[in-house]
Amino acid sequence: MSEQSPACYTFEAAIEMAVKMEDEGFRHYLQAMRKVKDKHAKEILKEAALDELEHKKELEKALVEGTIEGSHSLERPVPTMNLDYLLKTEELKPDAGVREALAYAIHLEKGSLDFYRRMAQGCAGAPMAGIFERIGNDESRHLKALEDLYEEHFLPEN
Template sequence: MSEQGAVCYTFEAAVEMAIKMEEEGFRNYLEAIRKVKHKGAREILKEAALDELEHKLSMEKALLDGSMAGSGELEAKVPTMHLDYILEKKELSASSDTREALVYAIHLEKGSIDFYRRMAEGCSGAPMAGLFQKILADETRHLQSLEDMYEEHFMTEN
């Protein structure tokens, strides 16, 4: 199988792929919500699922409009702490807590970032690169928010 990011797609095909990616992310969060019993963990997963739905809706609107709206300032990627490298990815269970839910969400978002980065690189120099850069920036902002929450609640300075 060839690497997905090695080719560039038409606007419609690219947006359809992004919609599929966001739908898959939403389904992963929904499955996790159904599994986890801890109230705080469920809330984190619910917020992340709602973000996926917002992304999907904006892309579906873009299909209707024939373009992806957005301002340049929101298209810049934000720095992240790369917590996915130090936090072990685990499947969630009924007894998973808030920390485990955050780690799960961090890894799902990192997967989305990797997908959109490959797509942007595959379309480098083409008009579609801008679309994937915008989505990539959106995803990095979401990852940064999750990492900030993890840092605030679970990383001590001692």
């Protein structure tokens, strides 16, 4: 994922950066989908790729309309389990299964969430901070959904 220094941008530049971030995420998922053979792993990656496309579409719409509204209006981040700290970051191999696909997706979503949080901090006090914060909050929702799925299938009960 893109590394950016904390700085604030115009509305248009901020949204363009977010569009680029979502496109990079989509490309990573697409590449992974082409690589893995497991049907269920492909499905997880496909759903994550479609989420990235939906974000990108909403952001591009914001460029046209000059404002960002709708599903990005989450006021608070969704708490996550931080499973990325427990799961190894690895390139997916053709024989990767659901567990590996979920771990891969969790790391990509965490990277996106971190990007939006850094951008919000860099724009603290400016209107763009709220935009990055809301997009980040939506990313936290996606990350939580992936973590919940991982927990449900692969983490034993205490």
